[in-house]
Amino acid sequence: MSNTPADAHYPLSVPDAHIISSDAEAIEVAHKVAAFLLEGDAERDRQREVPAEVVDVFSNSGLWGITVPKEYGGAEVSFATLAEVITIISAADASLGQIPQNHYCLLEDIRLQGTEEQKAWFLGLALKGNRFANAISETGGKTVQDIQTRFVSEGDEVVINGRKGYCTGSLYAHWLGVLALNADDKAHLAFVPRRTPGLTVVDDWSSIGQRNTASGTVLAENLRVPAFNVFKTYQSYENPTLAGPIAQITTAAIDAGIARAALRDTLSFVRDHARPWIDSGLDKASEDPLTIIQIGKLSIQLDASEALLERAGRVLDRERENPGEDGVARASVAVAKAKVLTTEIALEASNRLFELGGTRSSLARHNHDRHWRNARVHTLHDPVRWKYHVVGNWLLNGVNPPRHDWS
Structure with a gap:
């Protein structure tokens, strides 16, 4: 008798995806899907369960096919757009924002290493709404x-x-x-x-x-x-390609989304539920100058991280057609810089939520702790301390970043 665990059951519907045709449409669809996902985010996290129809709405929206090259029927959106789409979705539900991250990376492997027949078949599956996991x-x-x-x-x-x-x-x-x-x-x-x-x-x-x-x-x-x-x-890393920077920018975008979600819920809670500190002499927590300063700081940090994320996407876009050694190095360094700030703001914003919201914000019924838990877990994907080293070693000693999925 085999000791292999039973295959987990999850209902899989026949894919039926809309095909997105432009960057602008991708952003528009992402906002619509995010509004749908946000409605049940806290409860799905609490229950550790995602109904099949929720995942189907996400993948059938066409967002999972937006990186498919134009010659195979896709929109081939810019990497800056891809990062923004992932950020938008992750701000609504960080778990669901992460599940297509490796899907996009796998599609890039197909594009890089597939024969024409393989690319036509598998990229066609992605356009139809098939979900790929690693x-x-x-x-x-x-x-x-x-x-x-x-x-x-x-x-x-x-x-x-x-x-x-x-x-x-x-x-x-x-x-x-x-x-x-x-x-x-x-x-x-x-x-x-x-x-x-x-x-x-x-x-x-x-x-x-x-x-x-x-x-x-x-x-x-x-x-x-x-x-x-x-x-x-293996050929994706023996030669200079954008496979590594693409994997990293999608990861950084998830962290940016977590930070957005934490700041969103901080603003709402401070306005509607938090009490002013007794020594402030104020009627509302939102009028507390020390709280206002912290909110301003978080907003600036988030904007800075998103600016570096967008800039990294533009660097990848410039190197897309002919990525050589130097171009891939520039892309990896640009993404590393963004990754540092998205990591730090995800952790900072999800932690400050409780300080600025007060004890009430920690009550289980709000499930605000999901933002900190998500940030803490997802930023463990690869140690951000090594991003500082990558950037510094490239600037100081001219050492190109290593070529793998974590760089």
């Missing part, structure tokens, strides 16, 4: 790049065996991108339909924050995948 990282190695999952070729198939962790969005996905090494230790991505025999999604994500990202375990046991579904993803 089964890339592993939890048992010395570092995040220590991959033990392997595959062997057998005729026109590959057979994969391994255990994956931090598989964001896996519960909701129609397809999973499984990272495995061949006999030469070269990393390949295999795209696998969700219900494929040998593929098991375990719904065991139990973090204090980002509760509904479904970032749990994925198991591959003699998992057979057509060779057509396999991509040489």
Whole structure:
């Protein structure tokens, strides 16, 4: 009898996505979807559950297909627009803002390494509303790049065996991108339909924050995948590409969204519920000059982080067509700068909410702590202290940032 856990159940509807045609439409749709997601954000976090129809509304909106190149039918929005879309959605529901983050990165792998036939097929699936999730990282190695999952070729198939962790969005996905090494230790991505025999999604994500990202375990046991579904993803990092900066700007945008949400709820709570301090002699907490100063500071910090995020997107846009060594380095440094500030403001704003809102703001019925929990967990994705080092080493010593998903 197998010790493999049962495959987690989640209803998957047939995708039926709208196709977005421009940057402006992408922003407009993002605001509409965000308004819908915000209605149940706190309760979904409380229950650790996302109804299938909520995820369907999100992916069928067309937002998951906005990076598909124009020659394959997509809008191919700017990276600045992509960052803003992710920020808008994450401000409404940070967990749902994160679940397509790896989807966008996987689409970039397809664009970079796919044959024309592969790109037409898989990018077409994305435009139809198929959701892609990652089964890339592993939890048992010395570092995040220590991959033990392997595959062997057998005729026109590959057979994969391994255990994956931090598989964001896996519960909701129609397809999973499984990272495995061949006999030469070269990393390949295999795209696998969700219900494929040998593929098991375990719904065991139990973090204090980002509760509904479904970032749990994925198991591959003699998992057979057509060779057509396999991509040489190692080539995305052996050569200068924007794969790393794209992964990082999407991550930074999620943190910016968390900060927006925290400041939004701080303003509302201070205006409507907080009490003035006894020594202020004021009638309203919103009139307290010390509170006003803190609100102003948070707003300035958030604007600064978003300005660097937008600027990083523009740098990526400029290097998009012909990314060489120097261009990729500039993109990585620009994103690193943004990542520093989005990390810091997400943590600061979600923490200040309680100080400025007072004890009442900590009551469970408000669930304001979700912002701090989300910020604290998501900013652990990669240590921001190394971003300072990347920027300083590039400026001082001319050392280009490393090429991987975390840079």
